[in-house]
Amino acid sequence: MESKKRQTKVLMFPWLAHGHISPFLELARTLSKRNFDIYLCSTPINLASIKKKLTEEFSNSIHLLELQVPTMSGLPPNYHTTKNLPPHLMPTLKKAFDRSTQNFTKTLKTLKPDLLIYDTIQPWAPAIASRHDVPAVAFISTSATMTSFMFHHHKNRGTDFPFRNIYLHDHEENKFAHLLQSSENYYEGKKRFFESLNKSSGIILIKSSREIEGKYIDHLSVLTGKKIVPVGPLVQDPMNENEHLSIVEWLDKKGLGSTVFVSFGSEYFLSKEEMQEMAHGLELSGVNFIWVVRFPDGKKTRVWKETMPKGFLEKVGERGLIIQGWAPQVKILEHPSVGGFVSHCGWSSMMEGIKYGVPIIAVPMHLDQPVNARLLSEIGVGVEVKRDENGRLVREEVAKVVKEVVGDKSSGGVMRKKERELSEKIRVREEELVDKVVEELLKLTSTL
Numbered sequence: 001m002e003s004k005k006r007q008t009k010v011l012m013f014p015w016l017a018h019g020h021i022s023p024f025l026e027l028a029r030t031l032s033k034r035n036f037d038i039y040l041c042s043t044p045i046n047l048a049s050i051k052k053k054l055t056e057e058f059s060n061s062i063h064l065l066e067l068q069v070p071t072m073s074g075l076p077p078n079y080h081t082t083k084n085l086p087p088h089l090m091p092t093l094k095k096a097f098d099r100s101t102q103n104f105t106k107t108l109k110t111l112k113p114d115l116l117i118y119d120t121i122q123p124w125a126p127a128i129a130s131r132h133d134v135p136a137v138a139f140i141s142t143s144a145t146m147t148s149f150m151f152h153h154h155k156n157r158g159t160d161f162p163f164r165n166i167y168l169h170d171h172e173e174n175k176f177a178h179l180l181q182s183s184e185n186y187y188e189g190k191k192r193f194f195e196s197l198n199k200s201s202g203i204i205l206i207k208s209s210r211e212i213e214g215k216y217i218d219h220l221s222v223l224t225g226k227k228i229v230p231v232g233p234l235v236q237d238p239m240n241e242n243e244h245l246s247i248v249e250w251l252d253k254k255g256l257g258s259t260v261f262v263s264f265g266s267e268y269f270l271s272k273e274e275m276q277e278m279a280h281g282l283e284l285s286g287v288n289f290i291w292v293v294r295f296p297d298g299k300k301t302r303v304w305k306e307t308m309p310k311g312f313l314e315k316v317g318e319r320g321l322i323i324q325g326w327a328p329q330v331k332i333l334e335h336p337s338v339g340g341f342v343s344h345c346g347w348s349s350m351m352e353g354i355k356y357g358v359p360i361i362a363v364p365m366h367l368d369q370p371v372n373a374r375l376l377s378e379i380g381v382g383v384e385v386k387r388d389e390n391g392r393l394v395r396e397e398v399a400k401v402v403k404e405v406v407g408d409k410s411s412g413g414v415m416r417k418k419e420r421e422l423s424e425k426i427r428v429r430e431e432e433l434v435d436k437v438v439e440e441l442l443k444l445t446s447t448l
Helices: 018-032 044-051 087-098 101-111 124-131 144-155 170-182 192-198 210-224 245-252 272-285 303-307 312-319 329-333 347-355 369-379 395-407 409-428 430-445
Strands: 008-013 036-042 062-066 115-118 136-140 203-206 227-230 259-263 288-293 320-324 338-343 360-362 382-384
Touching (some): 008 018, 008 101, 008 430, 018 062, 018 347, 018 430, 036 044, 036 101, 124 136, 136 192, 144 192, 144 369, 203 210, 203 430, 210 409, 227 430, 245 288, 245 329, 259 272, 259 395, 272 288, 272 303, 272 395, 312 320, 329 338, 329 347, 338 347, 338 395, 347 369, 347 409, 360 395, 382 395, 395 409, 409 430
Parallel strands (some): 008 115, 115 136, 136 203, 203 227, 259 288, 259 338, 288 320
C-alpha cells in the first residue's frame, strides 16, 4: 500500500492589519486543499477574529499560532492590531512588532517549517528564516499596478511611470510621497517594503491575476528581478448565515440591478464633510442604496444620524438602507438587485466587485486606492468620481456617476457585461493558477 505523501509545512506571517490577514487566510485555505499544512502566526487579538472564520473543514490543516508582542507604554494587548487603533499609535505598534523578533525566532525554531510566507512590512522575518535554512517568500496583498508604481518611483526618482493611464492627481501627490516615506520609517531608517521584496527567495506571490493586470505583473517582475506568481483574487465565498436576512429581504424587494452598495472598508472613516457630500449625492441620484457607515471605536451609535444632512433619511425613505458597523459585503454584492458598488478601491473590495460582476464607482481615499481606481477605469469595469481641485468630494459628481452606472441601463449594462466576462475568464483559470503556485512553492522546498 502506498504511503501517504508528506505534507509541506508552511508558516504564514501577515502584518497585524485585517486587510492583510484576510488574504493570508484565503491563501491558507487554498493551499491547505493541496497537501499543505498551514500555521498562521499573529497576535491573540487578531487570532480571536480568525477563529470565527475557520470552519471544521480546515480544523486539521490550518493551525493558529500566537505571536507575543512586547508590552509598550500606551499599547495594551487589545491594540496589537490595526483594527480600531488610534492613528497616533501606529508607529508604536510597528515598533512593538519589530521588537517581537525574538518570539518569532522561537516560533520558527520550534515549528521547523519547510517554508515561510511573509508580509511586506517585516524584512527581519525572511532574514531570521534564512539563518535557519528556511526558504521565505513574500506575499503582496495589493495590486501589481500599485506595487510597480511605488517601486518605479523608488528606483527611478523624478521619472514618469511608463504606463500613462496610471497617474496621480496633484492633490494626491503629497499623500503618495508620505506613503513612500512611511514605508521606510520605524525600521532603523531602512526601506522596509522594498527590502522585504528583495529578501524573497526567487519568487514573489501576489493577490492578483494576469487577466486583470498582466502587464503590471510583468513590469513588477522586471523592477524586482524576481518571478511574480499571481495566486488569484482570493475572494471568500459568502457564508450561509441567517443573522442578516433582513438585508437580503430588503434587496429582494428591489428591481434587478437597481441598487448601489456603498462601503469604504473597515479601516477608513469618512469625515463629516465627506459623509454629507456622499449623502446628498445618493439623494440626487434617485437610485436605491445600501450604505455601510462606520466610525472609530468608541463613537456613540446615534452619531451617524447627527452626521447626515438634516431630513436626509425622511427624503430617501424606503429607497435607502443604512447599516452601522459591519455588513455581509460578499452576500450583498452577489445579490441580483445590486448594480453598482461605491468603493474606496481597497484591493480586496475591488476583487470582490469583479468576481460578482458589479461595476465599481471609485471613490479612492488614500494609500493604494487612487492607483487602483485608475486601473479600474483602464480595464473598463469602473468609473471614478471626479473631485474638485482640492481633492474634495462633490455631491453632483457622486450623483452623476451613480446614475451613469446604475441608473443608465445602457452604459451600466455594457460595464456589467465586460466585468462578468472578466470574472468568468478568471474563474476558468483558477485551478490552473493554483497548480502553478503549488509547483513554484514545492520547487523551493525541494531544495532543502
